[in-house]
Amino acid sequence: MTTIDPNVPLHGVxxxxxxxxxxxxxxxxxxxxxxxxxxxxxxVHAIFALGTGGEGPYLTDDQxxxxxxxxxxxxxxxxxxxxxxxxxxxxxxxHNAAISVRYPIDGLVSTPPFYGSVGWTxxxxxxxxxxxxxxxxxxxxYDIPGFVGVKLPAELTVQLAHDGVIAGxxxxxxxxxxxxxIIEETRDLPGFAVITGSDITGDAAIFQGAHGMIVGxxxxxxxxxxxxxxxxxxxxxxxxxxxxxxLHKLRxxxxxxxRRISPFSATLGSFKAAQVHRGIIENDLLQAPxxxxxxxxxxxxxxxxxxxxxxxxAELAGAR
Numbered sequence: 001m002t003t004i005d006p007n008v009p010l011h012g013v014x015x016x017x018x019x020x021x022x023x024x025x026x027x028x029x030x031x032x033x034x035x036x037x038x039x040x041x042x043x044v045h046a047i048f049a050l051g052t053g054g055e056g057p058y059l060t061d062d063q064x065x066x067x068x069x070x071x072x073x074x075x076x077x078x079x080x081x082x083x084x085x086x087x088x089x090x091x092x093x094x095h096n097a098a099i100s101v102r103y104p105i106d107g108l109v110s111t112p113p114f115y116g117s118v119g120w121t122x123x124x125x126x127x128x129x130x131x132x133x134x135x136x137x138x139x140x141x142y143d144i145p146g147f148v149g150v151k152l153p154a155e156l157t158v159q160l161a162h163d164g165v166i167a168g169x170x171x172x173x174x175x176x177x178x179x180x181x182i183i184e185e186t187r188d189l190p191g192f193a194v195i196t197g198s199d200i201t202g203d204a205a206i207f208q209g210a211h212g213m214i215v216g217x218x219x220x221x222x223x224x225x226x227x228x229x230x231x232x233x234x235x236x237x238x239x240x241x242x243x244x245x246x247l248h249k250l251r252x253x254x255x256x257x258x259r260r261i262s263p264f265s266a267t268l269g270s271f272k273a274a275q276v277h278r279g280i281i282e283n284d285l286l287q288a289p290x291x292x293x294x295x296x297x298x299x300x301x302x303x304x305x306x307x308x309x310x311x312x313x314a315e316l317a318g319a320r
Contacts, residue, residue, distance in 0.1 A: 003106050006138070006190075007190045007191045008191060009191055009192060009211040010045075010138070010195065011193065011212040012045025012046065013228075014048050014215075015047060015214070015215070015216075016051035016214050016215075017039065017054055018035065019049075019287075021283060021285040023285065027063050029070050031280070032074075034281065036070070036071055038313060039218070040075060044226065045229075047075060049081060050068070050085075051086075052144065053216045055286065056084040061099060068102075069103060072104045081104070083107070084108075085097045086110050086111045086142065089115075090113060093110050093126070094130060101137065109140045109141075110126070110130055110140075111143070111152075112127075112141075112143075114149050115149075117150075131165045138166075139166050141166045143171050147264075158182060158185040169195065171195065172196075179205075182194055183208055184209075195214055197213075199215045200248050202215060203232050203243075206240070213229065217250055220278065225247065253271075253304050256300045269292050274301055277305055278310060279313055279316050
């Protein structure tokens, strides 16, 4: 059973944590333990495991189990844990969900199905099937058309919300009209969460009425995003904007390798390289076919971090 109150929207800073890997490509449990404790200690409000940043769709069933076992064990009920179940079809997503519910998670997250062409009817059926199989857990829709190739219609999102199928949406669509429409049409719906997936506009999203942010750069500097959230909720917009602008400069590490390798490899590679520099994880390896940053690119990442005084995390130094 979930610890999320159905009448209170999921909110705050929710890092989509990376999945640290060993040199032979298995889950690095020790590094993952450090990462989770680092995030919890920073004051984040929930953890999202096995999402895009966690390379979830690339992992084997055994790796997924290792991640969920480690994350839920370290979190130990202190904050909610969300498990990504995204896959190309409904049956595969249900399989991933069946693995996830073996562990004390608090919610499921899925994109629409992909690879084969899908539209409103198929997307609607997909989310209803996952909800029906796990009615005791909140289900969060994940709109990221740049990765899955299909847009989750804002109108369908609102319909699924009002029908009680989904408990919230993570919007990484960059489609501001739809994002605003969802906020407006679900504002009076108890417990429904609208969450931005943008590392760049978290302060603006809160100002519009969003409840939180699932942001990849929180893998590197969760404290900064907690400051953005806290000051924005308090109405201190000048402080929130200044902190958001600093984090925007940090987010630019994702572009360092983008001319040589894919934007996805460049982004995740830069995040993991930054985590290695900060002493959070041991190895910056990515799942094949994703490609790592080279030595020159890693040095450029470190230079950005050093300009922001983001060196090794003191409380983790003894754990390495």
